[in-house]
Amino acid sequence: MAKVKIKIKGKNGRIHSAQTVLPAPKPGGPSGRKYRTPQAEFRGEYMSSSMHTMAEGTAKKFHEALNKAGEYMRRYEGLSSFAGKGMKAPHVERYVHYLMNRYVSEHTGRPLTDKSIKDLLGQFRKVLLVLGKGHMLRDYEYYGLKVTREDLERPIKFPTRWEADRAAFQQRMDGQATWIGVAAQLGLAFGLREQERIRSRDVLVKKDGKYFATWKCGDEKEVTVRQLAERYGPTFRDRLGLVEEETRYLIVQGAKGGRNRPCEIYNSARSEAVDRVQAYIRGNRAEHRQHMSLIPDRFTLEQGRAQYSKAQERCGGTKETLCHSHADRHWDAQLLQSEGWDDQAIVEDKGHSDPRKIHYYID
Structure with missing residues (x-):
């Protein structure tokens, strides 16, 4: 025993x-x-x-x-x-x-x-x-x-009107508070969980075998593998093998179980969402000086998460409308498949280690 x-x-x-x-x-x-x-x-x-x-x-x-x-x-x-x-x-x-x-x-x-x-x-x-x-x-x-x-673990089947509904939902989220709208846009572009979308902000790129990254939305600087592991945890170091040369990645923070990960910024939607996050934080440093994330300094992490959840509910984010972070994850996974990503890459992008999780998002 x-x-x-x-x-x-x-x-x-x-x-x-x-x-x-x-x-x-x-x-x-x-x-x-x-x-x-x-x-x-x-x-x-x-x-x-x-x-x-x-x-x-x-x-x-x-x-x-x-x-x-x-x-x-x-x-x-x-x-x-x-x-x-x-x-x-x-x-x-x-x-x-x-x-x-x-x-x-x-x-x-x-x-x-x-x-x-x-x-x-x-x-x-x-x-x-x-x-x-x-x-x-x-x-x-x-x-x-x-x-x-x-x-x-059943994939969500989206109605044909979903994209228009999600765009209207995004406008309502932008009207709640700028940081909430920015988080909602980032979450849709990458299919992030709620905590991931309000904490992620930095970018990683590999050049000639060396890693360069922003830190708290600062300038891009060279970093060692050890520094990345100290900042984002040992599991992040294990995923560096997936990082390709001359490709930008969002460093996803606040991941489930502390399993932070790099997510490829492969299209314009992801690029625009990341640029908006960094521009917002840099332009509002007085309000975000302590955390240097999307969460304003007047809120703790738990309070920031609660504020986002409440805003989502006020804007009509329910299981019925499919306008919420969970649906965003399913939508993005199905989008990645339609653009030619293999199952393992989709699972990795969503932060899972079990390849069977693909059946959660895709039939």
């Missing part, structure tokens, strides 16, 4: 930690230690160990899922803690039923999708495993959730 160190951040900011073991994969395995306080448990922010580390986005999902489960157990089951002998299998069953039949999303005002329920239960399962209660949560098929690869 592997030892796991748990770190939980309490409501007052204090870090609580304990060490336990992963239970045997069957009922009756050793349970984990109790958290020091119920508040520390319900306000869980992250778990980490040599076996399991969480990226920023995953930690946020874990935090939100734990809060939802804790709120349900307190409000509807009268429990004050997950730990100890209080929570039983029927509590977990009723919690799943609650998510599937009674819970309404605070963001959309609609019931949760099967994928959203799966995401919440997946994070909740981690807590149950550490507490030795993993057997209480059954597999997704038992609950009738349609969350297989075939159910979830």
Whole structure:
């Protein structure tokens, strides 16, 4: 059995930690230690160990899922803690039923999708495993959730009017705030995730075997592989082998799991989007001096991301209209295929390492 160190951040900011073991994969395995306080448990922010580390986005999902489960157990089951002998299998069953039949999303005002329920239960399962209660949560098929690869990873089929709708959406985003409109244009041109489109700004080019890049929208200067790895992470260094001579690349920052990457600026749409980002930041240094990214200094990264998401919703960016960052990724992947890119190059451009991900974007 592997030892796991748990770190939980309490409501007052204090870090609580304990060490336990992963239970045997069957009922009756050793349970984990109790958290020091119920508040520390319900306000869980992250778990980490040599076996399991969480990226920023995953930690946020874990935090939100734990809060939802804790709120349900307190409000509807009268429990004050997950730990100890209080929570039983029927509590977990009723919690799943609650998510599937009674819970309404605070963001959309609609019931949760099967994928959203799966995401919440997946994070909740981690807590149950550490507490030795993993057997209480059954597999997704038992609950009738349609969350297989075939159910979830389906390419988006765009209507013929989509380009006109997306252009109108872009105008509305430009009207929200200039930095938001710039981010929306960049996101469409490269098919970027939300955080990637508000953080990416620098350019890389390879000349005679040497690398030259801008840094915080400064002048283009020669950089070493070591410097690039320090700035953008070790996985970025691994992807430098894909960089071709005399070709400009956008350095995508804020990527999922810290896997930043170079994306080729191969057409005028991408070139114009990158030039607009750099021109905007350079022309508004007073407001962007601290971050030197599209996010104004008055916002933190989390606040900037929230501002962009809210603007997208106000401008009609929904699953129904297909005017949102997720649809932009699908559109760009399908565009790359139509222009002759092979499947592996498309997968790399979208920041995936699994070649099977191509089926997520393209039939």
